[in-house]
Amino acid sequence: MLKKSKASKLVSKLICGVAVTLSFIASAAQEVNVYSYRQPFLVQPLFDQFTEQSGIKVNVVFAKKGMAERLAREGEYSPADILLTTDISRLIELYDRGLLQANHDKVLTDAIPAQYRAQDNSWFALTTRVRNIYSSKRLGVVEINYEDLADVKYQGRICTRSGKHAYTVALVASMIAEHGEADTLIWLEKFKANLARKPQGNDRGQVQAIHQGLCDISLGNSYYFGKMLKNEQQKIWADGVNINFPNQANRGAHVNISGMGLAKYSPNVDNAKKLMIFLVSEYAQQLYAETNMEYPVRVGVVPSKLVASWGEFKADSLPLEIIAKNRTLALKLIDKARFDL
Amino acid sequence: MIEKQKNRRWRGASYFIALTLMIPVLVMLYAGINASNELFIHLWQTVLPDYIANTLILGVFVVLLSVIFGVISAAVIVHTNVVGKNALRWLLMLPLAMPAYLVAYLYTDMFDYAGPVQRALRAWFSWQSPSDYWFFDIRTLGGASVVIALVLFPYVYMLARTAFEQQDQNLLRASRLLGLSAKQSFYKVALPLARPAIAIAASLVLMETLADFATVQYFAVNTLTTAIYDTWLGYNDLASANALASILMLFILFAVVSEQRARAGQTYQSERPNKNHQLIKLTMIQQLFASGFCWLLVIAGFILPFILLLFMAWQYSNIAQLQALLPTGINSIKIAVWAASLTTFFALLLVLFQRLSHDRWRALPMNISGFGYAIPGTVLAMAMLATFAPIDHAINDVAKYFSLPTPGLVLSGSIFAIIFAYVVRFAAIANGTIDSGIKQIPKSIDYAPASLGVGLFTMLRKIHLPLLKSSIFVAWLLVFVEAMKELPAVLLLRPFNFETLSTQVYQLISDEMLEQGALGAILIVLLGLLPIIWLNRAKTGNGEEEV
Numbered sequence: 001m002l003k004k005s006k007a008s009k010l011v012s013k014l015i016c017g018v019a020v021t022l023s024f025i026a027s028a029a030q031e032v033n034v035y036s037y038r039q040p041f042l043v044q045p046l047f048d049q050f051t052e053q054s055g056i057k058v059n060v061v062f063a064k065k066g067m068a069e070r071l072a073r074e075g076e077y078s079p080a081d082i083l084l085t086t087d088i089s090r091l092i093e094l095y096d097r098g099l100l101q102a103n104h105d106k107v108l109t110d111a112i113p114a115q116y117r118a119q120d121n122s123w124f125a126l127t128t129r130v131r132n133i134y135s136s137k138r139l140g141v142v143e144i145n146y147e148d149l150a151d152v153k154y155q156g157r158i159c160t161r162s163g164k165h166a167y168t169v170a171l172v173a174s175m176i177a178e179h180g181e182a183d184t185l186i187w188l189e190k191f192k193a194n195l196a197r198k199p200q201g202n203d204r205g206q207v208q209a210i211h212q213g214l215c216d217i218s219l220g221n222s223y224y225f226g227k228m229l230k231n232e233q234q235k236i237w238a239d240g241v242n243i244n245f246p247n248q249a250n251r252g253a254h255v256n257i258s259g260m261g262l263a264k265y266s267p268n269v270d271n272a273k274k275l276m277i278f279l280v281s282e283y284a285q286q287l288y289a290e291t292n293m294e295y296p297v298r299v300g301v302v303p304s305k306l307v308a309s310w311g312e313f314k315a316d317s318l319p320l321e322i323i324a325k326n327r328t329l330a331l332k333l334i335d336k337a338r339f340d341l
Numbered sequence: 342m343i344e345k346q347k348n349r350r351w352r353g354a355s356y357f358i359a360l361t362l363m364i365p366v367l368v369m370l371y372a373g374i375n376a377s378n379e380l381f382i383h384l385w386q387t388v389l390p391d392y393i394a395n396t397l398i399l400g401v402f403v404v405l406l407s408v409i410f411g412v413i414s415a416a417v418i419v420h421t422n423v424v425g426k427n428a429l430r431w432l433l434m435l436p437l438a439m440p441a442y443l444v445a446y447l448y449t450d451m452f453d454y455a456g457p458v459q460r461a462l463r464a465w466f467s468w469q470s471p472s473d474y475w476f477f478d479i480r481t482l483g484g485a486s487v488v489i490a491l492v493l494f495p496y497v498y499m500l501a502r503t504a505f506e507q508q509d510q511n512l513l514r515a516s517r518l519l520g521l522s523a524k525q526s527f528y529k530v531a532l533p534l535a536r537p538a539i540a541i542a543a544s545l546v547l548m549e550t551l552a553d554f555a556t557v558q559y560f561a562v563n564t565l566t567t568a569i570y571d572t573w574l575g576y577n578d579l580a581s582a583n584a585l586a587s588i589l590m591l592f593i594l595f596a597v598v599s600e601q602r603a604r605a606g607q608t609y610q611s612e613r614p615n616k617n618h619q620l621i622k623l624t625m626i627q628q629l630f631a632s633g634f635c636w637l638l639v640i641a642g643f644i645l646p647f648i649l650l651l652f653m654a655w656q657y658s659n660i661a662q663l664q665a666l667l668p669t670g671i672n673s674i675k676i677a678v679w680a681a682s683l684t685t686f687f688a689l690l691l692v693l694f695q696r697l698s699h700d701r702w703r704a705l706p707m708n709i710s711g712f713g714y715a716i717p718g719t720v721l722a723m724a725m726l727a728t729f730a731p732i733d734h735a736i737n738d739v740a741k742y743f744s745l746p747t748p749g750l751v752l753s754g755s756i757f758a759i760i761f762a763y764v765v766r767f768a769a770i771a772n773g774t775i776d777s778g779i780k781q782i783p784k785s786i787d788y789a790p791a792s793l794g795v796g797l798f799t800m801l802r803k804i805h806l807p808l809l810k811s812s813i814f815v816a817w818l819l820v821f822v823e824a825m826k827e828l829p830a831v832l833l834l835r836p837f838n839f840e841t842l843s844t845q846v847y848q849l850i851s852d853e854m855l856e857q858g859a860l861g862a863i864l865i866v867l868l869g870l871l872p873i874i875w876l877n878r879a880k881t882g883n884g885e886e887e888v
Contacts, residue, residue: 033837039848059837061754062848065574065719066726066833070754073730077737077750079837093577162561164571197454200480200561202853205455212455213470224853233656233856331575335387340563 031057032271035067036084038258042292043084049287050278056271071099071263080263081272084126087166091123091259092324100261105273111280115317116257116297125257125320126279127294129221130313131171132253134207134241136216145247146175146254149217150190158191159206159215162199163339164331167221167256172334173326174254177318181329188337199340204228204237211237221256226293226306245313252314256323258294347797348698355694358687359706362765365724366590366712372727373584380581384568396551396564396589398482399489400596403550404543406490410638411497412532412539417631419505420527422620424628429635430502431877436642437495437819438869440826440843441488441549443862445559446855447646448488452479485560489550491642497542499815500777504538505531507781523621536604537780541773544597548714548769551593555828565589566717579723586720593715647866653859662860666845670864673841676756676831677824680763685817687764688771693805696779697787697797707776711769718766718829725762725834729753754836762830767823771816778812779805814876822869842868 036043040060047058063070068090071078083100085091094100100122108124109117116125133149135142149158161168175184196215206218207228218241228238245253260279266272278284285296290304302308334340381389414433417423452458459476468474478484508531516526554566565585573582623631691707713721729752737747752758786804795803806813828843835844842865849858 039852041848042852061835061837061839062844063832064851065570065829066723069579069723070726070833073726074750074753075730075734077733077747079749079754162558164567164575169575198480198561201449201453204853205453208455212460214454227853328576331571332383332387335384335571338388338391340561341388341391 030055030271031059032081032268032275033079034058034060034082034084034275035071035080035263036060036062037064037067037090038062038084038086045291046279046284046287049284050275053278054271054274056274058275068093068097068099072097076265078263078265079267081266081268082275083261083263084258085260086258087170088257088259088320089166089170089324089327091257091261092321094261095122099264101264101266103262103273103276105277107277108280111298113297113299115319116259118321123259123261124276124280125259125297126285127258127288127292127296128255128315129223129258129294130245130253130255130315131167132220132222132225133244133246134210134218134220134225135244136210137240137242139216139242141242142244143249144217144244145250146171147187147247149194149219150187152190152194154194154217156194156196157216158194159196159209159218160199161202161206161219163188163334163337167203168219169327169330169334170256170323171219171254172330173323174316174318176326176329176333177322178251181333184330185333185336188333188339192337192339204234207241208234208237211240222295222307222310223293225310226304229306243310245311247316248314251318252316255295255315257297257320348700351690351694352698352700355691355706358691359710362687362710362713362768365721365728365762365765366716368727369583369716369720369724370587372580372724373587375580376584377578377581380572380576380578381584384572388563389568392563392565392568395482395562399486399557399562399564400547400551402482402486403489403493404547406486407494407497407546408539408543410490410494411499411542412501412535414494414635414638415498415501415505416527416531417635419502420531420621421623421631422628423623423631423635425632429632429639431873432639432643433498433635434495434873435639435870436492437822438825438866438873439492439643439646440828440846440862440865441492441553442555442559442828442850443650443846443855444492444642444646445485445488445556446850447649449479449484449559450855451649452477452484480559480561482560482562485557485562488560489553489556490546491638493546493549494638494642496545496819497539499819500538500542500774501535503778503811503815504535504781508534527621538777540600540604541777544600545714545770545773547596548593551589552715552717554717554719569717569720573720573723582720583724586716589717590712590715594712647863650859650863650866653856654863657856658860666842666861666864669840669842669845669861670868672839673825673843673865674868676759676763676841677821679760680767680824681817681821683760684764684767684771684820685775685813688768688775688816689809689813691772692775692779693801695776707772711772713765714767714769716766718827719833721766722762722830722833725758725765725830726753729758754834756836756839758834759831762834763820763824763827766827766830767820770819770823774816774819775809775812778809778815782808818872818876821872825865825869 034047040062047060051057067083071080071083071094074080083091083094085094095118102120102122104121109121112124116128117123133144133146135144148154163169163172172184172188175187179187196209203220203224204227206215206220207224209215210218222243225238225243228234247253260276262269262272262276280298282298282301285298285301288294289296289301289307293304293307295303295307414429418426418430418433423429450456454471454476462468462474462476466474512530512534513526516530517523521529551564552566554570557564557566566589569582569585569589572578572585687710691710695704695707716724733750733753736751737749740747782805826843828847831841832844832847842861846858846861846865849855849861
């Protein structure tokens, strides 16, 4: 008897505890949860501003590998509201696995051109970044296409990071869309034969290598140029190169995006939608452009002065979905060409 | 020895712990069943043979170098009269506090063509291009092996040193009386006696090396882990990634088990531990070489990279950043202390069961609980997700069934998940360290108390635990230091707004800004050093007991 009453007391205590916890959760509902592939320090100023304006707290967890898996495993109980990614393939992966939901809010669809959002509005780009070709100032002004990376005149003069990196894979995927599988493989093999050293390091490291005279040409994202120019130690590397927008006479430069999506089981949908609207607002897009030196997607928002000084350019109009779709094939070709070995 | 009833309970507890720690491993093996043949064929025809070759070479080189570095330095410290050995004794442990990926980043940066060393050489000799001179390429298998060995050799050093120190010196003396030179008696007596300890340390080094991804990536060396990540993240085929990780794990276990078999039946306990060392007297030149060798290891494995970090922090950091990092540091310490304490406690339980039980399979719980260390961190973290999610779903489904409000995710994305992951991952370290310690204790001691009518726990408290004290300390320390450095599990399993020093540093490194992360990296190292230093002081305090 005594035991039983003890047990029932315990149960009632437990239920009480759960109820209190839940009511606490309910009262703390003015928040929005973000799973981010993007480093929090890059977006924190935006979140702070959002919290100030709306009173909604932003919780973030950042990871690069396995975020989609975590979301999928958590399923309907996932606390995630918004996903932020830095590469189209990750965004499409979330979409393909049914982890996103559409958001047809007119503010979003008006602000973002159709090319930079899903057809069913389940993901949106926030910024674009160009895969530039950096060339040593020793070469003077060059007109260059991605195809020229295979040109024998650059033999032993090209540096690049790993072929397996998401940015390289996306570029190869766009090459497949343009030239088909067989020609892309040949291009990759010749490109590899032109390398001054086996693929290694990061985008800035390649510019450093150009500065040191090891090579003349490298691939790199646009914003790293700005970041190097603003870094005391690295400015000297960036000063030694020109930033080129490839394929301007034909299809245009390859662009990738950073983007966002609304989680399928988002528990705080209203707050999440508010955050999404905030992130495409002129203010946020401007801040994004200024701090991270990417190109804002919102029509009418101009890039930062420094970025604008690199000139206008034509972007490849290839639908981003195709880049994501060709991703696996691209990786297979990179393996076949033994690009990293 | 354990009497029957206690044995049953102890066995129950041992198997419960071991099987709990095995769950994520089993989940991974199971998930690998659906691997795609087609993808394997593609990989096999293109890059996999090279990856496997690289993996084997890397494993062999790193283990060899670590054993050479670790055993020589341990022998010098224990068996010779080398100058400055009191300082070197603990300095040689310091490289352990350095995260391998950081050292890799720093060294590749320093020694590659555009790095400061080659730049200085070019400026000095007015060389213009790579064709004007020869310089070793740091981004090779060789470069990776040396640098990884430089941060991992302390495992071998610590376990070998403990083994050397606890050896029965009478055996060495006897060998000398029988006409062996000091050198011969070291090779013929001391070294074989230390073999189990060295083997355990070498297997830890092997596991850490082969399950690593981030470090080899800086060296542009592709190994099996490269294939695992490509399959998962590139080819979006998690099943095949799990299968590859399982193959890697089985391969590592095979290597470890073969070594154990090779020395099965040999026993190593000395019946009369005797710590009155007779030191080998080195000549001045020999001393110079010996201490030079040890100092080189300390400098290359710790001092140089640490100075580089200090230099970066000096240029890029300020007090405000340091203040902001403190709560992060406290998070790191909290989970590392939990992980180290739990792992060590479990290890003690499992090792003592193995030692004291009569069961035929008494070593099984200890051995299987250590599998997690042979799995790449992120793959293990994925297995954790797959372990916790169904439990969380079940909890919520039950709540729904009783029309109670659903509690949401209780285990996934919690601190508990991170600590559990750490225990799974680092169990092998604690098990190995304590096991290597208990092997030095004569087995006859186990029987003595029973014949005197003393109970099991009294015996453990009065005899085994005091004798194991140093091994327990070392095990706790090693797990603590590893947990401070650990990245993949904490990154993927953590709750919202939860940062540790390693996630903080990773954020910045992944945006190509190590300079900004230098301060965090320094804190990882310094906080990892605290227990090493504390341990050393505690030990020198009470004289005869040495760690």
